[in-house]
Amino acid sequence: MTAAIPVDRKLNVVFTFTAVLLFMVDMGNPVYYWGIIGGLFLSFLFSLAAFLLQHLSLDGMFAATVAGTLIFGLGGWPMAAIILLFFISSAVISTPQDQDRLSGEASGNVRRSGIQVWANGLWMVLCLVMAAAFDNSIFLLGGVAAVAVATADTWATELRSTKGGTTYLISTFEPVSPGADGGISLKGTAWASAGSMMIAGTSTYFFSLSLGSFFIIFIAGFLGCVLDSYLGAIFQRHNRPMVVPFVRKEIRFNNNLVNAVSTGAGALLAIIFRIAII
Structure with a gap:
């Protein structure tokens, strides 16, 4: 029996495709074009650092990279700064016991998973995509x-x-x-x-x-x-x-x-x- 694909991985695929599509459509628009390139590079570096510091799991790192690419690509530095403010403040005040409870696990794992990344960031990413699509x-x-x-x-x-x-x-x-x-x-x-x-x-x-x-x-x-x-x-x-x-x-x-x-x-x-x- 084939194991079900986790929701966060499905979202990674959907929004990776969305980022590629926006990249191709807006190749003539330097704002989104270079924003998506810069977002991919910077979000990967930040997510990798968070993974190495044990704030993100491997799936969490991939989810944060995908979400960060769209957040920076469509929202620029201001939106990236807002989401970083949320993430950094959460990491600073969180304790391992609280993170275990938040993730519903008792394994002692303090890393945020991919599904946790999307649970908090899905609607922000969707809203940014809608803002770009409808210019509203x-x-x-x-x-x-x-x-x-x-x-x-x-x-x-x-x-x-x-x-x-x-x-x-x-x-x-x-x-x-x-x-x-x-x-x-x-x-x-x-x-x-x-x-x-x-x-x-x-x-x-x-x-x-x-x-x-x-x-x-x-x-x-x-x-x-x-x-x-x-x-x-x-x-x-x-x-x-x-x-x-x-x-x-x-x-x-x-x-x-x-x-x-x-x-x-x-x-x-x-x-x-x-x-x-x-």
Whole structure:
């Protein structure tokens, strides 16, 4: 029986093809043309360094290289700086125990896998591709908001309260142990706000965005983090599957799927907020 191909490897193939296609289409456009070449070179060097420093697995290195190529190629230095700010801040504040819990493994492996890279970066890459394809900056706002969600969630998780009696289940507000799926605390919520605000402020500066865009990114990032906790409380905590209507297929939420859904929701919220304001 043939083993199923991991989702992250499938995404690597899809977005590698996308990068090649954009490279061929935009050969006359020096911005994207040289951006994709530079993105491939620089993202590979950074991913290799992260692999050697044991922050990324081998699959994680390949995923980060593919994602980084498109992020730098389509978003330039400003977008690359934003994603690096997320990754470096996450690496600095993360502990091996927290990373084991985040990956759902108990093997002691502190490296981020390919699926973890895509769980946090998929929607940013998709939004950048959409922004390039339709020449509409509203998708850029969505991509940045997705990073704000990932940053808020990571900061809240890593810097949460560790004292007993300070963490509550977001769905019922009953006391739970620190680090429990769906648990929130005042300290964790404050750090989530700080993480989202950092990405919003950095993006506003790099892209010369308006004050309204700053608040859109900040609010969408924070709400996406709240959704992450809620999904954890409803699905992860009790290992409860979600049944897809019509096809009656069960989907079980692990941490990576929750991250992917919440970052996507943050991106969508930012786009909706921008449309509503305009």
